[in-house]
Amino acid sequence: MTVLLTGAHGTVGTAVTANSEYDYVLLDRESAPNEFGDGTPHPHRDRATVVVDVGDGSAVEDLTRVMRDRDVDAVVHLAGDPSVAATYESVEVNNVRGTRNVLEAASIADVDTVVFASSNHVVGMYETEHAPELYGPDDDLVVTHECPIRPDSDYGASKAAGEAWCRLYAERAGIDCYALRIGSVREPGDDHPFGDAERAVERGECERGDDAYEEAVARMRCTWLSRRDCAALVDRCLDDGRGANGERTDTVAGGAFEIFYGISDNPHSWFDIERARERIGYDPVDSGAAMASPPE
Template identity: 45%
Template sequence: MDEPVLLTGAGGRVGRAILRGIGDEYDWRLLDREPLTGQDVPAAVDDAETVVADITDEAAVREAMEGVGAVIHLAGDPRPDAPWDSLLRNNIDGTRTVFEAAVDADVETVVFASSNHAVGHYETERAPDLYRTDDDFRLTGEELPRPSNLYGVSKAAGETLGRYYHDEYDRDVVCVRIGNLTKDHPPREYERGQAMWLSHRDCAHLFDCCLTADFDYEIVYGISDNDRKYYSLDRAKEVLGYDPQDNSAEYTFEGEPKDGR
């Protein structure tokens, strides 16, 4: 891709994982509501253009969108218990602002960071069995949302906005329902976290696939290839070419790789 990639929410956990993994693969335009520090931006993207702006600032987002080849939209309020006024302003109105700016700037590809919370209530009647290797229940991305909190509602709304802008304006949209990206090894404390673990390496690779693959509108799950999982990776593998390298089963409970790996 010759044009830069706009990365909103660049200073967040997912943004940092992406930049540390594939920062030297693209030219970046980094947008965040706070100035980015050395902890946020790895050396590979020291010279990237940065924009300090709120995602709800339509003029700033439109200006940031000019001349880019694709956008990865991560910005928003990430708190599962965030109040509705913040979710409406940042996660719904902000996402609409990004899609509108992409249409006006003729940016064809939008990668939207959705969340496991958009489908959290599929677990309600099945937990804890679905977190275990002997359970074959899988969510594929074709199911309707069942949010587990208002944050999940806001992410389901973002997916629906993506569907609308694909159908109405022919944008190529992929929504990534991100699992548990909390650290670069699986959590030891609970089965659910191991089942939906996404390593930093696989996170960067998945978003790289989103920037290079051909697709129309897709919903895929963002987890590593864990033995324990209730999210299917089939669409991500078939459509995007996702080839995850990590598996929570390969780690001990202390978070160290087995056999010294």
């Protein structure tokens, strides 16, 4: 099966390619850098990249050509502005228009599956309302795929719009769309529940063991999605309804639309991953509760 990966060189894209069972056609707005921001060598630095800006005015034509030329069966769509602080102007082009362009090209090129990188910020106001108490073991809030969306930012609203476009193309074009409300994925050096807190220490924003540090750790214990669990969740979506040869075997008439939360096996999280376990067999191997202290 040929899978196109948009936004391939970002934090989530490299997590997917490093740990997935699939090989990908890499697509990004530019070629891969030599290294991550922390100096770690970038895994795509020697790999070919199809260069397309998904928010560009010619993106539908460019993407359709790539999908047809490469005989693409599925798209994992990660491209977009990933910042919660992104401006409306940025997310309107990169996230809303970009997602619609990818779906439109997939429809024209007869691609049957799109896995869309949505975000936990689609329902981020639940956290805003209940934090920091919900980071602890005594809070009983559970947010499922059936809860009303409550975006916490223009970024979160743009991802909610992307989910709406996915549902539209599922029902109008028959594409099976999987929206993953991804939690906290980090670069390789910070791929653990203490990653955000340790970075805050480096920036001088807190000290190890103080209240701000402990709150950052508590949050990551709830929202962390390890890089290998991230790839496994994407893989299970790509596997869904396919036979051994990769062809669809049970596509729902009119297209399927699914929402899954993307976190590791974090026991105190308010995000529900039971639907992903039951529906597609997602079985995370990492847990936000597994580490008692940061790695040395």
